[in-house]
Amino acid sequence: MELVEEFTCLESIQFQQKFKPFINQVTVSEVLELSGLKHASHKALKVFSSGMKQRLKLTLAIMADCPVLMLDEPCSNLDAKAIDWYHMMLATYAKNKLIIVCSNHLHYEYALCTTQINTEAFK
Numbered sequence: 001m002e003l004v005e006e007f008t009c010l011e012s013i014q015f016q017q018k019f020k021p022f023i024n025q026v027t028v029s030e031v032l033e034l035s036g037l038k039h040a041s042h043k044a045l046k047v048f049s050s051g052m053k054q055r056l057k058l059t060l061a062i063m064a065d066c067p068v069l070m071l072d073e074p075c076s077n078l079d080a081k082a083i084d085w086y087h088m089m090l091a092t093y094a095k096n097k098l099i100i101v102c103s104n105h106l107h108y109e110y111a112l113c114t115t116q117i118n119t120e121a122f123k
Helices: 009-019 028-035 050-063 080-093
Strands: 068-072 098-102
Touching: 009 028, 009 050, 028 050, 050 068, 050 080
Parallel strands: 068 098
Antiparallel strands: none
């Protein structure tokens, strides 16, 4: 997912909602709150840290009303607290989705997955 660097955090959430409605009719304000970025709602994304951008991307992906969630190294740039937040978001808001996680063997990225496929086994 690419983010428009000139948008604020709030504008990014509003923009995303136009393309993919949020699950359970969650509002823009609720998505902002869930992201943990409310304090930066009016800041341009270009001044966000890489961890803040990753948090926003994960929030938008998890909250999108679609049956499949594909994540590529979802914990990149996240600290321990944000990794706990990621697990909570998946457990709470993605439990009815097919979740596909690509990871470089970082177990905490795919800890909630029930099936694992190691691509090296197919060489």
